[in-house]
Amino acid sequence: xxxxxxxxxxxxxxxxxxxxxxxxxxxxxxxxxxxxxxxxxxxxxxxxxxxxxxxxxxxxxxxxxxxxxxxxxxxxxxxxxxxxxxxxxxxxxxxxxxxxxxxxxxxxxxxxxxxxxxxxxxxxxxxxxxxxxxxxxxxxxxxxxxxxxxxxxxxxxxxxxxxxxxxxxxxxxxxxxxxxxxxxxxxxxxxxxxxxxxxxxxxxxxxxxxxxxxxxxxxxxxxxxxxxxxxxxxxxxxxxxxxxxxxxxxxxxxxxxxxxxxxxxxxxxxxxxxxxxxxxxxxxxxxxxxxxxxxxxxxxxxxxxxxxxxxxxxxxxxxxxxxxxxxxxxxxxxxxxxxxxxxxxxxxxxxxxxxxxxxxxxxxxxxxxxxxxxxxxxxxxxxxxxxxxxxxxxxxxxxxxxxxxxxxxxxxxxxxxxxxxxxxxxxxxxxxxxxxxxxxxxxxxxxxxxxxxxxxxxxxxxxxxxxxxxxxxxxxxxxxxxxxxxxxxxxxxxxxxxxxxxxxxxxxxxxxxxxxxxxxxxxxxxxxxxxxxxxxxxxxxxxxxxxxxxxxxxxxxxxxxxxxxxxxxxxxxxxxxxxxxxxxxxxxxxxxxxxxxxxxxxxxxxxxxxxxxxxxxxxxxxxxxxxxxxxxxxxxxxxxxxxxxxxxxxxxxxxxxxxxxxxxxxxxxxxxx
Numbered sequence: 059x060x061x062x063x064x065x066x067x068x069x070x071x072x073x074x075x076x077x078x079x080x081x082x083x084x085x086x087x088x089x090x091x092x093x094x095x096x097x098x099x100x101x102x103x104x105x106x107x108x109x110x111x112x113x114x115x116x117x118x119x120x121x122x123x124x125x126x127x128x129x130x131x132x133x134x135x136x137x138x139x140x141x142x143x144x145x146x147x148x149x150x151x152x153x154x155x156x157x158x159x160x161x162x163x164x165x166x167x168x169x170x171x172x173x174x175x176x177x178x179x180x181x182x183x184x185x186x187x188x189x190x191x192x193x194x195x196x197x198x199x200x201x202x203x204x205x206x207x208x209x210x211x212x213x214x215x216x217x218x219x220x221x222x223x224x225x226x227x228x229x230x231x232x233x234x235x236x237x238x239x240x241x242x243x244x245x246x247x248x249x250x251x252x253x254x255x256x257x258x259x260x261x262x263x264x265x266x267x268x269x270x271x272x273x274x275x276x277x278x279x280x281x282x283x284x285x286x287x288x289x290x291x292x293x294x295x296x297x298x299x300x301x302x303x304x305x306x307x308x309x310x311x312x313x314x315x316x317x318x319x320x321x322x323x324x325x326x327x328x329x330x331x332x333x334x335x336x337x338x339x340x341x342x343x344x345x346x347x348x349x350x351x352x353x354x355x356x357x358x359x360x361x362x363x364x365x366x367x368x369x370x371x372x373x374x375x376x377x378x379x380x381x382x383x384x385x386x387x388x389x390x391x392x393x394x395x396x397x398x399x400x401x402x403x404x405x406x407x408x409x410x411x412x413x414x415x416x417x418x419x420x421x422x423x424x425x426x427x428x429x430x431x432x433x434x435x436x437x438x439x440x441x442x443x444x445x446x447x448x449x450x451x452x453x454x455x456x457x458x459x460x461x462x463x464x465x466x467x468x469x470x471x472x473x474x475x476x477x478x479x480x481x482x483x484x485x486x487x488x489x490x491x492x493x494x495x496x497x498x499x500x501x502x503x504x505x506x507x508x509x510x511x512x513x514x515x516x517x518x519x520x521x522x523x524x525x526x527x528x529x530x531x532x533x534x535x536x537x538x539x540x541x542x543x544x545x546x547x548x549x550x551x552x553x554x555x556x557x558x559x560x561x562x563x564x565x566x567x568x569x570x571x572x573x574x575x576x577x578x579x580x581x582x583x584x585x586x587x588x589x590x591x592x593x594x595x596x597x598x599x600x601x602x603x604x605x606x607x608x609x610x611x612x613x614x615x616x617x618x619x620x621x622x623x624x625x626x627x628x629x630x631x632x633x634x635x636x637x638x639x640x641x642x643x644x645x646x647x648x649x650x651x652x653x654x655x656x657x658x659x660x661x662x663x664x665x666x667x668x669x670x671x672x673x674x675x676x677x678x679x680x681x682x683x684x685x686x687x688x689x690x691x692x693x694x695x696x697x698x699x700x701x702x703x704x705x706x707x708x709x710x711x712x713x714x715x716x717x718x719x720x721x722x723x724x725x726x727x728x729x730x731x
Contacts, residue, residue: 061127061195062441063434064091064398065416066362069117070101071405076421077120080402083423085124087416088434092121093361093398096131096201097163100138102180109183115191122193129300130188131198132286134177136163145172150211153257157213162409164206168282169219181289189294196298198361199286202325203279203301204309212255216278221250223274237547238266265467269548272463279310280318287318302361303353305346306477308466311459313498316353323361324350325400328385330364331374340670340689341485347392348484349457352496357448360389362400366414366426373412380718382426383433384687387720390437391674391685395445399430440705440722443678451493452661453508455480458499464515464548470540471573471599479512479538479642486645486652491664491673503528508659510536517542517551522559529563530632534659536651537564538639539571539600556602557638564638565609565629570620572601577618581625581643583650585612595647597625602640609638612654613647626651665698671715673698677727684723688715701725 065084069077084092095102095114103109118128142148142160150167151157158165166173188194228234231247240246245264247253256263256271287299298320303312305324316322326346329337350358363385368374377385386397401415411419416427462476469475487494495506499521503509509528514521514537522542529535542557544550551558556568572579579597597615604624613626626647627638635658639651656663664673670689673696675682683705686696693716702723704712715721 060442060445061091061396062438062445063087063089064093064126064129064396065089065365066398066401067092067094067117067121068097068401068405069094070098070113071407072403074116077117079421081121081124081126083417083427084121084126084402087427087431088438090125091127091129091195091396091398092402093129093131093198094118095133096198097133097136099133099136099180100140102133102184103138105140106144107179109187111184111187118191118193127193127195129196129198130184130194132177132181132184132200134166134181134199134286135201137166137173137176141173141176145170145176147213147215148173148176150207151213151216152209153212155212155257158210162206163201164210167211167213167215168207168278169211169215170213171215174282174285177285178289181286182293185290185293189297194297196300196320197290198323199283199290199299199301201302202304203283203315204307205304207275207279208309212257217253217255219278220255220271220274221253223277224253224270225250227270237549238264239549240264265464266548268467269460269463272467273460275309276311276314276459280314283315284318300359300361303350306349306480308459308462308477312349312353313459313500319354321356321358322350322354323359324394325362326360326385326389327362327364327368327374327400328381329375329377330368331370331372333374336375340672340687341488342481343388344392344488344672344674345481345484347389347394348451348494349496351393351449352457355448355495357393357395357446359396359398360394361398363389363397365399365401365416365430366404366418367412369412369414370409377426378691378718379425379429380716382429383436384689384718384720386430386433386437387685387722388674388687390441390444391676391683391687393449393676395441440678440683443680444676444683447677447679449493449676451495452506453487453492453510453659454495454497454503454506455484456499456503456509456511456514457496458514458516460546461513461515464544465513465540467548471575474599474642476513482642482645482648483510483512483536486648487656488672489649489669490652490656491667492652492656492661493664493675499524503533504531506533507661508534508536508655511541512536512538514538514541516544516546516548517558517560518546519559525560526563526631529634529636532633534635534637534655536637536639536655539602539641541638560636561607563629563631563636564627565607565631565636566604566624566627566638567607568602568604568640570603572603572618572620574599574601574618579618579641580616581613581641581647582616583613583626583647585626585628585650585654593646593650596644597641598644599642601625604638604640612637612651613643615641665696667696668694671696680727681724682727684725686713686715686721686723688717688719691717693717693719696721698723
C-alpha cells in the first residue's frame with residue numbers, strides 16, 4: 059500500500075467516543091497514514107516495566123478500518139516524571155552549569171547510561187509488541203533530535219563521554235596538546251580527564267576545543283538515534299525507520315544522522331511565529347526541502363507540515379486561503395513523496411494549545427479542512443505517477459557542518475553566517491529557476507556541471523585534491539572568501555599565502571584582507587559574456603585583497619585602499635574553470651555571477667518568472683510535471699515553453715498563476731520508466 063497523505067494524530071488527547079468521528083473525517087479527506095505515539099511515554103509505561111499498549115492498539119485498529127495505516131514514534135523526547143524522580147541525573151545541564159528541570163520536552167541527557175537503559179526497555183517492548191501488526195508501516199525515532207538541546211548537555215556524563223571521544227580521536231594527550239595548540243594561555247593538559255565540557259569561562263574557549271565539542275555533540279545525537287534504530291531493526295527489520303529533521307538546522311550533521319535511516323523526513327512551518335512576518339522566505343523553504351532530499355539522495359516524507367497558525371505564548375499568522383495547497387505542492391515539487399500534516403485537531407491543553415491543526419479547538423471541519431481535502435484529491439493521481447523518482451540537479455552546493463561550526467565559533471564579522479551565505483548562493487540560482495542539490499565532501503563532485511563551495515574555512519590535502527581534480531576534469535567550481543584558512547583542528551595554517559595550495563588552481567594569492575565593519579565598499583562587475591557589464595554593487599562583511607596570477611578579473615572593488623583590485627576572478631585549470639569570490643557581494647552582483655555561471659556551465663533554466671514565483675520539475679512515469687508556484691498574494695505571469703500544457707486543461711490565461719496559486723503543467727515523460 060502506497061501512502062500519500064496523512065496527519066499527526068494524538069488519540070490520547072481526546073475522549074474515546076471522538077476517535078470514530080476523527081477516523082471518518084480523515085477517510086473523507088483522503089488521508090491514509092497517521093503518525094502517533096511520539097510523546098506518549100507515560101501512557102505507554104506509567105511505571106517501570108508496566109506496559110500499556112492497548113489504547114494505541116485500539117486506535118490503530120479503528121483507523122485501519124477506515125483504510126488508514128500507522129507510523130509509530132518512539133516517545134524518547136519526553137521521559138515521564140517517574141523516571142526523573144527515580145534517576146534525576148538524567149536531567150541535562152547547560153553551559154552555565156545549571157541543571158534543567160522536568161517539564162516541556164527534551165529534558166534529558168543523551169549520554170546518560172541510566173536514561174539509555176530506560177530507552178532500551180521501552181523501545182524493545184514497543185518493537186516486540188508491534189512487529190507483526192500489519193497496520194504499522196514504520197517508525198519515527200524520537201522527535202526533532204537536537205531541538206531544545208542547543209546549549210545542552212554539559213553534565214559530568216557528557217564531559218566524560220567527550221573525553222573518551224577525544225581519546226579515540228587523538229590517541230594521546232600529547233598529540234591533543236599539539237593539535238590544539240594548548241601552549242597558548244597555559245592550557246596544556248596532563249590527562250584527558252582534565253578536559254572540560256565548554257561551560258562559560260571569563261573569556262573564550264580554545265577554538266579547537268569548541269569545534270571538537272560540536273563534532274562530539276553531533277556524534278552523540280547520531281549514536282543516540284542509532285541505539286533505537288538498532289533495536290527496531292533487530293526485531294522488526296521489515297518496517298522502515300525514519301526521523302523528522304528540521305531543514306537547515308545545524309546542531310547535528312544530517313548527512314550522518316540520515317545514514318541509519320531508510321528515508322529522511324522533514325518538518326516545515328512556513329509562517330512560524332519565530333519568523334519575521336509574513337513568514338519564511340520562499341527560497342529558504344525551497345533550500346530546506348532540497349537539502350532534506352539531498353541528505354540521502356532519495357525522496358522524503360514531510361512529517362509535519364503546517365496546517366494552521368503556529369503558536370505557544372505567541373501565535374504566527376493564519377495561513378491565507380490557498381497557502382495550504384501551495385505548501386503541499388511546494389513540498390511535492392521538491393521531492394516529498396508523502397505529506398503528513400501537523401496536526402489533526404488543535405489541542406485544548408498543554409504548551410501547544412495554540413499550535414493549530416487542520417481542525418480547530420471545537421473539532422468541526424472548516425476552511426482549512428476543505429482546502430486540504432481538495433488538495434489531496436487533486437494530488438493523489440500525480441503522486442502515483444511520480445512517487446519514487448528522485449529529482450536530480452545539474453549543479454550543487456557543497457554543504458559542510460564542519461565549516462558552519464568553525465565559522466560560528468569565529469565568524470570574524472558579527473553578521474557573517476555560513477548558512478546565510480549558503481542561502482544567498484542558493485537564492486541566486488533559485489531566482490533563475492535553476493535547480494540545485496546539496497552535497498557533502500564524501501560525494502562525487504563529478505556528477506555535477508557546477509559546484510559552489512562557500513566559506514571553505516577548514517581545509518586539508520584530501521579536500522584540496524578533490525576540488526582540483528574536479529576542475530581539472532572539466533567542472534566549474536566556485537570558492538569564496540576565507541577558503542583554506544585553517545586545518546581540520548581549527549588551527550590557522552601558515553605555510554603558504556591564502557588560499558594555500560588552491561591558489562594555483564584559482565590563479566591568485568591573498569596576502570591581506572579587511573573586515574569592513576561600519577564601511578560600505580563599492581563593487582563593479584566587469585565580467586564578459588553577459589548583459590550589462592559595468593554594473594555596480596556593494597561588498598559586505600569581508601574583503602580579501604587579491605593579487606592576480608593567471609586568473610582573470612570579473613569584478614573590482616571601487617573604494618577603500620584596495621580600490622581597483624579584483625573582487626571576483628576566474629581561472630582556467632585543466633578542462634574546467636575555478637572562480638573565486640573574495641567578498642560577500644550584494645544580491646545584484648551575485649546575480650550577475652549566477653548568470654555567468656549558468657552560461658559557462660550550460661545549466662538549463664526551467665523558464666522565466668517574477669520574484670517569488672518559482673518553477674520546479676518532477677519527472678513521472680507517464681508524464682513530467684512542471685510546478686509554477688506563486689508565493690505572492692497577487693496574480694503573476696510565467697514564461698515557459700509552450701510544449702507544457704496545464705494539467706487542469708485550462709487554456710485561457712494558461713500562464714497566469716493566481717495569488718498563492720500553483721499551476722501544474724505536463725508533458726510526455728522522458729524519465730524512461
